[in-house]
Every structure is written in C-alpha cells, then in structure tokens.
Amino acid sequence: MTDTLPAIPAGITHPFIEGQVYRERRTETVLMLENRIRQAYRGANKQRVRMPKRFYMRVLAVMKEHVVVISTEDPRARECFYPVEQAAHFVETGEWLPTDVEPLAVMRVPDGKLSPAQLARMDKNTQLIQPLIDMDTEALLAKTRWPVIRRISQERDVEPAHLFRIFIRYLQGGMSPQALAGRWFRRLKGIGLGARVNMATEAGVLRNPAGRPRLDGRKAYVVLDMDVKKIIAGSRKYFFAGSTAGKRRRAWKLTVGNLFLDLDCSDGVPSDGELARFPTGSYPSYKQFCYWSELDDDFEMLLRKLYGERRFELWLRRRRQKTASKVGGPGAVFFVDATPLDWHLVHQDTRLPLEKKAVLYLVTDAFSHMIVGFYLHLGNESYDAVSLALLSAAEDKVQLCARYGRKIGPNEWVSACLPTRLAEDGAGANYKNGMLVKKRVIRGLTIVPAFRPDLKGLVEAYNSALAKKAESVPGHTNGPKERGDESPVALACMDYFESNRLIISWILQTHYHVIKDYPRTPEMIAAGLVPSARNLWDFGLTDRAGRRKTWPMESLMRWCLPTAKADLTRDGVKYGEMFYEPVPGTLPKFNDWCANAAENGSWRVDVTYHPASYSWFYLHDGEDLVKMQLAPRSQRFASWSVADYEGEKATSAVAKALYEGENEVRDIAHECEQQQIIEGAMAKTKAVRGSVAERRRDKSDRAENLADQKHQIAAQGVTPPPSGAGQPPASLAELQAEDESEIAEMMEDAS
Structure with missing residues (x-):
C-alpha cells in the first residue's frame, strides 16, 4: 500500500514494515483467539479443527498514529488499530516478537509450483476483489468498503459475505494474491447456522432470498440477518420437533403475525385473509420459514450427534424465554415436581422414627408463581402422588388446611383450580395415561427431561428454598456434617401432621414475597403492580382473563x-x-x-x-x-390417616417384637426344664430295669416265651368252660384275648 505514512513518532525505535509477521504472546489476546476459534468451528469435523501452537499476526499498514494489524489464525479475523506508541511498547516488552515464519501454508509454496487449479482459483478470487485492492488503505475502513462489496455482489452475483471473506484472506496473506490460491473456504463447511448468520451479521448486507422467485415476476421477501433471528425465534417458540406440516404452517403464520406484521394473535392464528391484506414481499414466505427452521433443526441434530444427548441438554441447549411471559394467565400452565423432604418424620403416637422417607410434591402456577397445591407422600415417587397433588390444587384450601389442623381465611389462599397444561418429569411422566388427561380435564401434558431443571426452574427454586428452610428443623438431613454429630434420626421430632402444618405456613408466607426479575408487561407497570404471587394471581384473574377450570369435587376424587x-x-x-x-x-x-x-x-x-x-x-x-x-x-x-395407621402398625410391630423376645426366654427355660425331667426319668428307669440295651434284650426273650406257651396250650386242646344258660357261646377272638391276658398275668407273677 503506497499512501501509508511510515513516519515514526519521536522516541519510537521500532519501525514497522508492511507485511511483517509478529508472534502474539499477550495472554488475553491468546485466550480470546482460542475462544473465537472454538466458536467458529463448533459443529465441524473434530479432526479438521486443530488449535495452533503459536498465534501470528501481520502488519497491514503503518499510518500517522496507528499500526493496523490482522490475525492470521482467526477464521473471523478483523483489522485491529493500535496506537504506534502502544505497538512499540508491545515490541519492547516482548509481547510482540518479530519473526520470519510464514503462517499461511499456501504462501510458502513458490509461484512456479502452484497447480493449475490453484492458479485459476487465485485469478478468480483476485478478479472478484480487484476493486477493493485498488482502493488501497481506504479498503481498511468499513464505511468505505461495504458499498463497494454490495456493488460487486450485485454485479457478479456472489454472496457479500463470501466477498468479504476473500478480502480478509487477502489481508491475512500480506496483501498478496497468492493467499487466495488455497482451499481455505472449505473449512467453513459444517460450522453450522451460528457461524453463517454471524457472518451475515458482521457483513451487514442483504442475503439472497431463500427459495425461488415467484412466477408472476415479483421478488420474494429479502431475508436480513435480523429477520433470520426472528424466523428462528418464531420456529423455536411455535413449532416443536416431530410436528406435522400443518403445525409448521401454523408456526409460520404466528411468526409472521407477531414478529413481522404486528398483528394481534392473542385470539388465535392469523387467517389467510388477514395475511392477504399485506403485500407478498413484505414478510417471509412459508418456504423461507421452512428453510431457516430446518437449517436450525439440522444444526441442533449435528450438535446432538457430536456431543451426545445429555451433554447437549446440559451445556449446548437453546436459551428459552421465561414461561411467565408466554402464558395467558393464572391456571394456564402448572408445574409439578417431587423433592425428598429434608427432615425425618416420627410416628404420631409412639414418636418413633418412620421407616419410609417422605417426598414432597409441589404444584406451582407458571404465571403468578403461586404454589397452588402440595402433597406429602410416604415412600418413593409414584403416579398416585401426582394425582393427589393435583387433587389438592383443585381442592378448597380452607378444607385442605383444616384437615391438618390449620385454620385460614377464605382469602388467604385463593387458588382452587386445575391447569390447562401440565409440565412434569420423573415418575409424573407416566401421568400421560392419567384420568385427568383421558377425561380431557388437562388438555396438554409436557414431559421435560429430569436433567433440564431450567424447563421447570420455578418449582426447582421453591424446592431449594424449602431445603434452606429445613436447616432449622430438628432432624434435617441436609447441610454439612461433622464427625461425632448426632444422627438426624435421633433428633427427629416432627410427625406427619406437624410437617404438613409447617409446609402450609411456609407456602402462605411465599405468596407475599416480592419476585425479582419478573417479566412485567406494560399493563402491570402502568397499574403499579408489585410482583408477588398473590398480586399476580389477582391481576391475572381481573385483567388477563385467567383460566380457572373447576370441576365437581366428587368427580375429581374418583379420578385422582x-x-x-x-x-x-x-x-x-x-x-x-x-x-x-x-x-x-x-x-x-x-x-x-x-x-x-x-x-x-x-x-x-x-x-x-x-x-x-x-x-x-x-x-x-x-x-x-x-x-x-x-x-x-x-x-x-x-x-x-396414613400416618396414624403406619404408626399403629409400627407400635404393634414393636410390641410384638418385645413379646417375641420374651417368648424366646420362656422357650429356653421350658427346654431346660424339659431336659431335667427327661434326665431324671431316665435315671429312675435305668435303676429299676437296667440299661436300654438290657431292656431291649429282655423284651425279645419275653416275646419268644409267649409264642411257646401259645403252642403248648393249643397242643393240649384245652376247652373253654361252659357259658351260662341262655347266653350265646363266646367267639374265638374273645377266647384268644382272655388267654393272652392270663398268660401276661402269669409272666408278671413269674418275674
């Protein structure tokens, strides 16, 4: 560049030469370049993305007061203007080291060794930016070069962002056409939607319309960079992945009506007649909407494949708008979530610790941030507990609190309704088969991942607040523990009913807390509304036409x-x-x-x-x-109640266990006494009749003697004595029995 002024101010001993390469060693600059390189290549092939070991920059021009440099490593590099004194200070301190290294690989190839394809590419790119090259130092100023870039893009039918990137590469190569011979532009493949939109945003120029021109000769709507962001925002807000084409067209109409034409879409989707009142080229077409929304979905799918589902949901997910700013009023959307109760419970009668762990279910309203229902469940998370929590949301709160011994006025807790839509996770995800959904009492059910607390941040914040409240309750399980501390089970003193009364008191207190960072509407600001849960609930019912869906309590009890x-x-x-x-x-x-x-x-x-x-x-x-x-x-x-019945069962179990322990002692004493009696009886028998072996041998001898006597009696032919007159003769069995009894008496006499 010829019109630069290489004059160096007084006291500066380090002249700068155009095209000279310096090695960057400043820590903050190196970190910034690393972050920009990672951001530029997010979603690209991992093997293609390599972090450079050294960072280089090239001097573009030396002006009267500034030195213009550009990074040769950053794919989104821009010119940087440094005062000459500051640049000289960087050289003196060693933060800029002059070097003879050529960072760009194509610049290290001699001209004679360039391939025909490289030469053709170099000539083509040089011809595209030749007007910028002729501008010399004026091309370093954005205000003067962008009109030229727009004119070239219209004449040559080339993307302005592509022209701008070629010119930046020309500057990175030291204003040498040889820098345009490489295939550096292929690195931008796979960067994804973010880099492309940012490129158009940095260029500040119009993009070619997506889709073909209309048959009648009219031009389609020209999508600017801000229009792309609006289209993507509308796609993310009104369209969900997996929906049908009809729902995508509905999302297009809502996006056009709300974000481009400023139509009132509070009553529903704009009709075709309403859109026909506006010129066709004044808003994006349906084809353009599909193009950008599908491009956004493809980029998200690419990130999910690269980093995995869980990592994407945790770190790379989309930023979402607060639910309170999207719902129509109180009763539109409820959140349900379960959290373990952070203190141990005891039985109401025996005051013994409960074996089952308590789980608290909270139901919150997305618009007013009011807790509209709760249920303290004994056991693990379950489908029935979600039903009971929703039943408490629809129940009259005076009766609900009276059940647990807490008296409140009719205006202290006014929420008693069911939602139009429900959002939950965990065990509540099975509630899609619940009776309230089947009966169309709840019109929609959103299942959110358990590792996405931001999708239900309201109820998660209440869970955290309750965890802090639990630190002052005896028997709490959270907080730091030290060696030698008493067990929380030993310190527990709250039973089921007392815990419910404590939770009710805490809920009533939260209704009057001022909510920080609540997205207030102009109507709320004009009315001077203080954003608390109770005020927002009343405001939503009066000014926002809040939806309070009430049903007969008898029917709800049958279903829940x-x-x-x-x-x-x-x-x-x-x-x-x-x-x-x-x-x-x-x-x-x-x-x-x-x-x-x-x-x-x-x-x-x-x-x-x-x-x-x-x-x-x-x-x-x-x-x-x-x-x-x-x-x-x-x-x-x-x-x-359940707690009383569990307590009675526990009491019976304890009494039964104590009684069984006493029975074990009685059984041992009985066995000892039985053994003593048996040993005494055996000693007496042995003293009279001898040992067991002797008695067994004596028994066999007696049996042989009895058989011999029977044969002798039968051989002698002894006849029985005559019976009395009029009496029947005795049977053979009776005679044999009498003989055996007489023989037994004889043997006893003989012994």
Whole structure:
C-alpha cells in the first residue's frame, strides 16, 4: 500500500514494515483467539479443527498514529488499530516478537509450483476483489468498503459475505494474491447456522432470498440477518420437533403475525385473509420459514450427534424465554415436581422414627408463581402422588388446611383450580395415561427431561428454598456434617401432621414475597403492580382473563385417588384391619355378596381410598364407584390417616417384637426344664430295669416265651368252660384275648 505514512513518532525505535509477521504472546489476546476459534468451528469435523501452537499476526499498514494489524489464525479475523506508541511498547516488552515464519501454508509454496487449479482459483478470487485492492488503505475502513462489496455482489452475483471473506484472506496473506490460491473456504463447511448468520451479521448486507422467485415476476421477501433471528425465534417458540406440516404452517403464520406484521394473535392464528391484506414481499414466505427452521433443526441434530444427548441438554441447549411471559394467565400452565423432604418424620403416637422417607410434591402456577397445591407422600415417587397433588390444587384450601389442623381465611389462599397444561418429569411422566388427561380435564401434558431443571426452574427454586428452610428443623438431613454429630434420626421430632402444618405456613408466607426479575408487561407497570404471587394471581384473574377450570369435587376424587386391593368377606369389605359397608341404599346386592363369601370364601376387589382419611373409600362395581363407610366394629379408625395407621402398625410391630423376645426366654427355660425331667426319668428307669440295651434284650426273650406257651396250650386242646344258660357261646377272638391276658398275668407273677 503506497499512501501509508511510515513516519515514526519521536522516541519510537521500532519501525514497522508492511507485511511483517509478529508472534502474539499477550495472554488475553491468546485466550480470546482460542475462544473465537472454538466458536467458529463448533459443529465441524473434530479432526479438521486443530488449535495452533503459536498465534501470528501481520502488519497491514503503518499510518500517522496507528499500526493496523490482522490475525492470521482467526477464521473471523478483523483489522485491529493500535496506537504506534502502544505497538512499540508491545515490541519492547516482548509481547510482540518479530519473526520470519510464514503462517499461511499456501504462501510458502513458490509461484512456479502452484497447480493449475490453484492458479485459476487465485485469478478468480483476485478478479472478484480487484476493486477493493485498488482502493488501497481506504479498503481498511468499513464505511468505505461495504458499498463497494454490495456493488460487486450485485454485479457478479456472489454472496457479500463470501466477498468479504476473500478480502480478509487477502489481508491475512500480506496483501498478496497468492493467499487466495488455497482451499481455505472449505473449512467453513459444517460450522453450522451460528457461524453463517454471524457472518451475515458482521457483513451487514442483504442475503439472497431463500427459495425461488415467484412466477408472476415479483421478488420474494429479502431475508436480513435480523429477520433470520426472528424466523428462528418464531420456529423455536411455535413449532416443536416431530410436528406435522400443518403445525409448521401454523408456526409460520404466528411468526409472521407477531414478529413481522404486528398483528394481534392473542385470539388465535392469523387467517389467510388477514395475511392477504399485506403485500407478498413484505414478510417471509412459508418456504423461507421452512428453510431457516430446518437449517436450525439440522444444526441442533449435528450438535446432538457430536456431543451426545445429555451433554447437549446440559451445556449446548437453546436459551428459552421465561414461561411467565408466554402464558395467558393464572391456571394456564402448572408445574409439578417431587423433592425428598429434608427432615425425618416420627410416628404420631409412639414418636418413633418412620421407616419410609417422605417426598414432597409441589404444584406451582407458571404465571403468578403461586404454589397452588402440595402433597406429602410416604415412600418413593409414584403416579398416585401426582394425582393427589393435583387433587389438592383443585381442592378448597380452607378444607385442605383444616384437615391438618390449620385454620385460614377464605382469602388467604385463593387458588382452587386445575391447569390447562401440565409440565412434569420423573415418575409424573407416566401421568400421560392419567384420568385427568383421558377425561380431557388437562388438555396438554409436557414431559421435560429430569436433567433440564431450567424447563421447570420455578418449582426447582421453591424446592431449594424449602431445603434452606429445613436447616432449622430438628432432624434435617441436609447441610454439612461433622464427625461425632448426632444422627438426624435421633433428633427427629416432627410427625406427619406437624410437617404438613409447617409446609402450609411456609407456602402462605411465599405468596407475599416480592419476585425479582419478573417479566412485567406494560399493563402491570402502568397499574403499579408489585410482583408477588398473590398480586399476580389477582391481576391475572381481573385483567388477563385467567383460566380457572373447576370441576365437581366428587368427580375429581374418583379420578385422582389411588387404587388398592381389598377382601370381600362375610363381614364386609376388609382393607387392612378395617371393615367397610356401603352407604345404606347405594348397593342392594352387597348382602348377597357377603352371603356368597360366607359359603365359598372371600375374593379380591378393587377400592379407591384417600390417604388422609380412612373413614370412607370407593368400591369398584364394574365401571361405577360405590362409596363405602366404616362398619360399626371399625369406628375407632374413623379419624385415622396414613400416618396414624403406619404408626399403629409400627407400635404393634414393636410390641410384638418385645413379646417375641420374651417368648424366646420362656422357650429356653421350658427346654431346660424339659431336659431335667427327661434326665431324671431316665435315671429312675435305668435303676429299676437296667440299661436300654438290657431292656431291649429282655423284651425279645419275653416275646419268644409267649409264642411257646401259645403252642403248648393249643397242643393240649384245652376247652373253654361252659357259658351260662341262655347266653350265646363266646367267639374265638374273645377266647384268644382272655388267654393272652392270663398268660401276661402269669409272666408278671413269674418275674
């Protein structure tokens, strides 16, 4: 470049020469270049991306006050202007080291050894940017070069971003056409949508329209870089992967209406008639929308294949808008999530620790951030617990709190409804087969991955807040532990009902907390609304037409309560240790069932119960549910809950274990006494009759003597004495029995 001024200010002893290469050693610059290189090649072939061991830059021009340099390693390099004094200081301190190394491989090839293809490529690229080369130093200024780039792109039908990249490569090669002979542009393949859009953004010029021109000669809408971002944002907001083409067209209409034409789409999708009122070239076509949305989906699939599903969801996922800014009002979307209770529970009666771990289910409203329901479940995560948590969301909160001994006013906790859409994960994912979904009470169900807490960050934040609250509860399990600390099980003192009252108190307190960073609308700002859960709920019902879906409580209880097995016996339906009978007049054939069970034995039936009360449940009679009440013999269980029943079982188990321990001692004493009695009896028998062997031998001799005597009596022909008059003669068996008794008496006398 000829019009640069290589004059060096006074005191500067390091002149700079155009085209000179320096090695960059400044730490902050090296880190910045590494990050930019990684960002540029994200999604490309890993073997193609190699981090350079040394970073080089080239001097482009030396002006009166500045030295213009450019990095030769960065694929997104731009010119950098340094004051001459600062550049000279970098050289003095060794942060810039002059070197004779040529970083670009193609620049190290002699001109005579360039292949014909390389020469043709060099000539073609040189001709494209020849007007920029003729501008000399003016081409280093963006304001002067971009009009020329636009003019060249229109004349030569070339992408402006491609022209700009060729010119940058020309500068990186020291303003030598030989730098344009390499196939450096292939490295941009696979960079993905991000790099392409950024390239167009940095260029600041129009892109060619996606799709073919219209048949009537009109030009399609020209997509700018900001338009690309709007299209992608609309695709991510209104279109979901796996949807049909009809839903993609719906997403296109919503994107055009909301982001390009400023239509009111609150009532639904804009119709074709509404879009026809605007000129065709004033908004992106459906083909353009599909092009950019599919390109975005392809780039996401590429990242998923490269890094794996889990790593993509954790680190490379898309940034999503807050749910509160997207829902229409309270009751539109509810979040459900389960978290282990961070303190141990004890039995209500025995105060012994519960064996089962408690899990807390929270139901929160996405618009107002209010906790609308909860359920404390004993055991692992389950499908039934989700149903009970939703049932508590629809239940009147005065009755819900009274069940656990907490009295509240009708205006303290006003939420009592079901959502239009539900979002959950974990065991709740199986709720897609739940009765509330089958009955279309809940219109939509979103299953979020368990490792995506950002998709349900509201309920996760409440779980974290409750974990901090648990640190002040005796028997808490979280927090740091030290060697020698008492066991949380030994410190536990909260039973099931006390834990529920504590959770209710905490929930009522959260309704009045001011929510930080809530996305307030202009209407909220104009009304001076303080963003708390209670204020947002009331505002949504009055000004945002919030949706409160209410259903008869009897129907909801039939659909949400858990199901178990019971035995139908002669005394009624037996569930556990309790007996139930139907409400009078509701099941006339129940007496026949009991009579059949008395004759043929009991059989298993399905029942639906509420864990908070054992005073009633529903018996399944085909498709019908019959309400059952406790029999008179089981009225002592009328006020019992799951915790009470578990406590009674634990008490019985403890008492039984103690009694069995005492029985073991009694069994040992009985065995010792039995052994003593047997040993005494054996000693007496041995003293009188001899040892066991002697008695066995004496017994065999007696049997032989008895047989000999029988033969002698039979040989002598002894006849029995005559019987009395009128009496029948004795039978042979009777005579033989008398003979044996006489022989036995004779043997005893002889012995």
